[in-house]
Amino acid sequence: MARIGIIGSEGRMGQAIAAVLEADPDHECAGGADHGHDPAELARLSDALVDFSAPGALAGTLDAARAAGIPVLIGTTGLAAEHHAAIDAAARTIPVLQTGNTSLGVTLLAHLVQEAATRLGPDWDIEIVEMHHRMKVDAPSGTARLLGEAAARGRGIELDAHTESGRDGHTGRRAQGAIGFAALRGGTVAGEHSVILAGEQERITLSHSAEDRAIFARGAVRGAAWLVGREAGRYRMEDVLGL
Known part of the structure; x- marks a missing residue:
């Protein structure tokens, strides 16, 4: 024990x-x-x-x-x-x-994200979307960062050097090979995370929903x-x- x-x-x-x-x-x-x-x-x-x-x-x-x-x-x-x-x-x-x-589910999700990033390569854009309760004070969430790091490992790159977040106004086109983050806040959401891998005429979404802390x-x-x-x-x- x-x-x-x-x-x-x-x-x-x-x-x-x-x-x-x-x-x-x-x-x-x-x-x-x-x-x-x-x-x-x-x-x-x-x-x-x-x-x-x-x-x-x-x-x-x-x-x-x-x-x-x-x-x-x-x-x-x-x-x-x-x-x-x-x-x-x-x-x-x-x-x-x-x-x-x-979360054991998020741990497995990160493993799948790394595998997908490795197999699909840099031609597929990666965007990470997360939503949490209104009381959360940091963004992107630690889980979103964890998933971004998994994607970066799969590509053999450093996450901080390829992060795009807080887009607003005339930002220009998306950088090649970037890993994007979007943070939503509201209500009592325990945690929602989706990793979107977008290629030419196709898209894969890997998601996890937390129903309780x-x-x-x-x-x-x-x-x-x-x-x-x-x-x-x-x-x-x-x-x-x-x-």
């Missing part, structure tokens, strides 16, 4: 993870830590940490996990280059899984438990599914 500590336990995802753990006979909630709490104390009580808080809390989470010698799953979105550098540094001594989405919580619990006992390194949700 893995004891899982929740960083950001008072947030939407933190509460969803706690609910999943409460109903899970195979794993246990070790407690939670939020703004103003010391994550080190929670880490000492846990076999693994999950962090769905905020980018500003990441350094404290990584320090606590390294001091306790336990793995951490990071689901916080809106991370910048310095956050990824900190994750890389931590992954030299502990197992770290960082992802923009813990519980799907992300279940994936986070599965991923955190999978990390326990692994060697130090940086992992992805694809590793959890063996893809």
Whole structure:
């Protein structure tokens, strides 16, 4: 039985993870830590940490996990280059899984997107459309970025150098080989993502619909438990599914 500590336990995802753990006979909630709490104390009580808080809390989470010698799953979105550098540094001594989405369905979708981008080549335009609830503060979503990175890997390119987003006004024609993003916000949508691959006279759409935040919580619990006992390194949700 893995004891899982929740960083950001008072947030939407933190509460969803706690609910999943409460109903899970195979794993246990070790407690939670939020703004103003010391994550080190929670880490000492846990076999693994999950962090769905905020980018500003990441350094404290990584320090606590390294001091306790336990793995951490990071689901916080809106991370910048310095956050990824900190994750890389931590992954030299502990197992770290960082992802923009813990859904098992989205994980498989990303695998399919990478395969499609590889097979179809740069002549097919790629556009990623996502919609979330009105309270979401970052765009494009972490999941949209994850899908864009999968497409970029399939093409052997860097996503940031080929991203098009926020089109408005007279933008000119679409850049060859670009990966486009469009973000919609409204209502209480848990998450809708579509990857459109548009070729000459044909189009493929790969989509995922999240009906409840519980799907992300279940994936986070599965991923955190999978990390326990692994060697130090940086992992992805694809590793959890063996893809």
